[in-house]
Amino acid sequence: MLTSIFAVSVAGILLGLRFKAPALLAATALLLIGIVAWNYLGWPGHVTVGKFLILVFVLASAYLVGLSLPVYRNRNKG
Template identity: 80%
Template sequence: MLTSILAVSVAGILLGLRFKAAALLAATALLLVGILAWNSLGFPGHVTVGKSLILMFFSAGGYLVGLALSLRRRRNGE
């Protein structure tokens, strides 16, 4: 679970550095589709609703961190 949290947090930061909020919505939808596919294929490490919400929270939090870094970089660059 820790690896998943780290992965979605880093993905959120990268999204925040480059893209607008619509990309976060698309990434969240892709995360949910991936979770549903993972669970339906029967791979080990069944993802519950609680874990899904935690992953979405960290993805959004990572996006906000990336957005803040992007704004800071733009402000210092000008």
């Protein structure tokens, strides 16, 4: 679970640096599709609804951090 939280955080920050809100919606849908496929195939590490909600929250939070990084960086330059 820790690896997936780290991966989703990095993806969220990178999305926030480059893309706007529709990309967050697409990433959330892709996360849902990936989790459903993971559970359907029966691979180890069954993902529950609670874990999915945690991952979506982490993705959205990291996205907001990624959005705020360029603003913070430009503020400190001037």
